Amino acid sequence: MAGTGELPQEKAGLMGWVALGLVALLAVVLLWWLGVARPLWSFVGAGLMLGATGYAIQGKPGLPGHPVTAFTRPIALDDGMVKLRDDMFGRFSGENQYIVASDAMIRSGDPKAAVQVLLIGIRRVPNSIALWTDLGLAFQTHDRGVVSPASKLAFEQAMRINPDHPAPPFFYGLALIQAEDFAGASRYWHRALALTPQKVGYRAIIAERVALLDRYLAETRER
Template sequence: MGYVWLAAIGAGAFALLAILKVNRILWTMVAAALMLGAAGYAWQGRPGLAGHSASSGLAPTPDDGAMLELRDQMLERYTGAAAYLVAADAMTRIGERRAAVQVLLGGIRVAPKSVVLWTGLANALAAHDANQVSPPALFAFQQAMRLAPKHPAPPFFLGLAYVRAGEFATARRYWAKALALTPADISYRGEIATRLALLDRFLALQDVPTAGQNSPVILGLTQDPEP
């Protein structure tokens, strides 16, 4: 079937050239291009394979309700900047992580000094880059910390990104910083303290033979971002 379509494309191309009254000298160039494409298809094409929908390779990401709620408490959900977070969350849920990054970049163009948007962008970049703290993600986290050096959210979510990347000792440093920056009377301080305590427990278990069974997901540090 693939070769039939190839022939049809060739015939259609020459018919279009005739209709448009293109100079015959140019026909040889078109013929050469078509022959080159046909040769490549004959060499590497596999027309016998069944067709299927294209996939980006990125699975939809389930909501981590507790973490989103904590983020909203820390970054004040009901602000103009937070609307971009909501849109980015929607993109992430369906696996469109690149689109989530683009949404947040659009918000930063409007509000370049928003700690909310820089933290959200950092999270989106880490998710886009296979849950690693890539240089772009780290830059975004650092920018958020420069804009709000006394806000606990940027170091906390940088720590979370390191947890998801499997760099637990590094994560602990940032979670400890986030806890130190969090006022004693604020509602989410207990959430940060609990996660730091669980991370400490996890790190303590690393030298135990069965420690591999105690993943951050099981301990409640974070939800596994992949289904």
Template sequence: MAGTWQLQEAARLMGWIMLALLGLGSAALLWLGGVSRSLWSFVGAAMMLGAAGYALQGDPLLPGHPVAANAEPIEIDPALTELRDSMLGRYTAEGAYLIAADGLTRAGDTRNAVRAVLGGVNKYPRSLALWTGLGSALSLHDGVVSPAALFAFRHAAGLNKEHPAPPYFLGLAYIRAGDYATARPYWARALELSPPEQPYRKEIAAQLARLDAFLAAAEQARGAAAAN
């Protein structure tokens, strides 16, 4: 009995040491990457939450076992993430909530992805990036551009009527829902609002051109079907 207790204590001590090393390593990476200090508190809070869970429930001697996922993973196009970052920024306090939502979405947990962005909105209620992200998260969770998602996108647009992100990502939400014709004017508006010097303008123009080609081909196919 004493030997087992000593083994448990030694294993638990090693767990705390590894947690401390992980925290130091994370801090070093944030510093070397030039990340804003406002983001450090977000990472620190996550580490403290993990430490609290380990202290309450951790048992290093429990045998491991495979855990089945309870949701289908969702692939996020890295190019779209880069486009969003170039339009809205990445290494910011608000961006940290979008990054967290991305991770949850990739795991198929769209409900908690919405909650993650809502947490950011509660802290930064005038953040265009977070309201736009909330519209995207809600539309992914609902599978359509629901009234709640539309409200979030419109609120984001109201915060800055000259920013291309809200109409672009609202258009993208309609594309994902299969409503291509409705998406078209939003992408056209996003292109109109994109400054000529911004690199994302060229990408939006290319996507709009592909959408126009698709809509033209679909209209031609409908005409041919009607003629027959």
């Protein structure tokens, strides 16, 4: 009714679709401005389509609005793995500022912001294997432990940029371990060990983890 301050259902629904279209347009412009690789656009598009589908099925634009409060839970990072990552990539590189910021976002419980920070860094340093590797880990955290297509793409890009560096396959393997794909992790950890020079300090850490994983796989095969 007029005078109640509420929009008719049809008009509210139309405005909702217009707003959704503006969000999609803004996303495309932002991706172009950040210089995000085209293969990643499909993941954003999939998210928008999922949102549009949910809106079409469950959306009720005629309902009055109400304030909501964001809820995030802190996420613990393995300090040993953080140190190993720093030893493998170095702590004083130009892209390290983005990795430190991403770690802070993860710890605060906002993996989406961590992904965004790393994408900004990649736009500025597109051939950084450290940023691409960390992006793979951030996507996995964002996707609740699943090695999603976006996470897989990021790790693979790091390995394409520098196929001789042990860090990308090692951390890809770590992500697979967390996703409980132990056989897949073994392949990448063995590759990482083979690529690690004999004299570097962190080789013993990688070798120990490879041995533990091999032992676990052997025991599970015997059962």
